[in-house]
Amino acid sequence: MTVSAPPAPPAAQRTPPAPAAPRRRRPIAPYLMVAPLVLVLAGVLLVPLVRLIVVSFQKYGLDQLVGGRPSEWVGLDNYGEVLAAEEFWSSLWHTVRFLVIAVGLTIGLGLLLAHLLAKVSRSVRVIMLLAMVMVWAMPPIIAMPMWRWLIDQRFGVLNYTLFHAGVLPTRSFNWFSSPVTGWTVICAIVVWGALPFVVISLHAALTAVPGELVEAARLDGAGAWRVFTAVTFPAIKPTVLIITVLSIIWDYRVFAQIWLLRDIGANKDTYYTIGIWSYVESFSNKNFGLGAAISLISVVLLGAFSIFAVRSVLRTAQAADAEADAR
Template sequence: MSVRTHDAPPPVRSTPPTRPRRPRPGDGAPHGGRERRSAGGLPYLLLLPALAATAVLLGWPLVMNGLLSFQNLNMTQLIQHVTEWAGTDNYRDTLGSEDFWRVTLRSVLFTAVNVALIMLFGTLTGLLLARLGPRMRLLLCAGLVLAWAMPVIAATTVYQWLFAQRFGVVNWVLDAVGFHSMAGFNWTGGQMSTFFVISLLIVWTSVPFVAINLYAATTTIPKELYEAASLDGASAAQSFATVTLPFLRPFLLVTTFLEVIWIFKAFPHIFAVNEGGPDRLTETLPVYAFVEGVGNQHYGMGAAISVLTILILLALMSYYLRIAMRQEEDEK
């Protein structure tokens, strides 16, 4: 009897796994490349309304002001609709005037002093906010926001009432504490006293912006860094120099940049207090341009002064930006 045995199955050959093919731009969509190109232009399309509004609201007035600075325009030409081109006479007369350079120096010094005071008190107030408890912090922030949100003309009116010669609160308080010679002091009768009132007003309305934003910047500093500094035996001053200040340095640079722009072009604070007086001794470049252009009805001259004001501000900002960029490169 024969026994039938089953044949052994043939050996199975293992095939290496195939790698998945990378998707190509045209796979899955007939117009993949076109969609990618359209998506790349979407950010520029979204920026188009803002750029158009900036060009209309800012660019067009600048162009018209530039054209006006080359014209001899007073009330007679304005009424008769006559365009009388003067070439560069307005710029030549302005740059050759001692009053212009005197006002320019005054504007630069005024900006430097006020920005330094704003950054000093704003930084101290912001650091105080970081140390206070929740209730006191909320109360102080409310007061800062109210001072910041007050309209400039309203704040100027309050300061005029505080520093009034006859019925001002400041003179009454000074007289009550023993300074009897200040009972009828005229704060807007001299150059330095007028600048003191204006600077006090500007600092009071500008410190809240610096303080609140600096407090927000301090909340981004990791607490572990302070703990590590304390374990290393660092004092409070050393912790501020090695931990706090490096984190706040970019914010301080940007805030100083903004404050220089805002203070240099400040107009309502100065004009509303005493209209650049007494004897035009507290005029800065914006007030000087307004008085020469609108007050004296030399509109072309006022336009030329305003253009030169913009150029001077750009020159100051370019120097400051070079300092900021150099500092960033040194940190890297």
């Protein structure tokens, strides 16, 4: 038996299709408000960057800057000279070694001091936070004379104290006569200046760790180290990664602390970082084309690291959010 399909309803009885929703226009006011800031940033950042790129492909010295002589286009010769120079690889090694030591000490000491802040009384915590904020607010160009006085070869308080404590063989000890002691002083000053931000940020992250998770771990018999590795650190891991990335970027750009202290002793080349070498080639040797090439290579290295680091931070944050949702 064949079943026939029901007849279609008349055209007058058919349900008319729903009208399409009108397309909402994006308001233009937010773009107009942001446009001045974007233009200012483009003028402040993009114009010098484009000029730096152009100069890096030229033979540009003092004659071109002051004498008005036309610059000579040399293509990639400046970059080839930089990569072939022994100073580039030695300064890169100094930079990497300095970053590993300074950032490692900053994050390690920052975690210890952040835990200490959580354990002391409120009055002591306020005093410590005020002291760290004062250190953080002090510009390096102002702090360096104080540090030079502390480590002065003849009148330094540090030399006087360590000599009478039997640590130094002589009171007139020059810390920058050896690269080991010189870099030790530089790392100590950089870590001293970076600790306030790290400690305050980590302390804020520690206060956000759920207390019930810590109490549950302690009731299960976990010790202090086990509580930190299994509960506390996973909770603050995204913050630690962000602070580590920021510390690497900031320490990569350290200039004043090294430049103002390296003149104390001999062997100034042993204190070359990428930034110091670029400055020396540009403003001491008046080879602005080579200095621009060094700066651009430095920017590319830091940019590549920043992209990798930001992606790692985003993955960690997404994993933490997924784990929190699963709970």
